[in-house]
Amino acid sequence: MLNPMIAFIRYSVPDARAEEFVEAATSILGTLAAQNGYLRGHLGRSADEPDLWAIVSEWEGAGFYRRALSAARMDMYPLMTLMINEPSAFEIVVTA
Known part of the structure; x- marks a missing residue:
């Protein structure tokens, strides 16, 4: 059985580029959603730091996510x- 996983890709987006970013990120989510193993995804913006954005997605396993990238x-x-250059793939360990 595969271990489900979540992915966080974070971005630092100046306010002047926010509209352009949302359009491009929506396209990325659409491409990811068309891939095998994709479960769901979101585009979010930090409530505390408005320049910080994230594409968050859930996958049936890490291999699906890596191929989708x-x-x-x-x-x-x-x-x-x-x-933001940082690890993005996280194995789900506990779900409540």
Whole structure:
């Protein structure tokens, strides 16, 4: 059985680029949603730091997520300069 996982891709987005970012991030979510193993996804903005955004997605397993990143690479490329470089894949250990 595969271990389900969640992914967080965080971005630091200046207010002047927020509208452009939302459009591009929506496209990324659409591409991810079309991939095998995708369960659900969200685009969120920090309530405390409005320049901090995240694409959060849930997957049937890490392999599905990694393959989906390859499929979304072209959609993600324009936002690479805004991406916070940190680990993004987390195995779900406990669900309440």
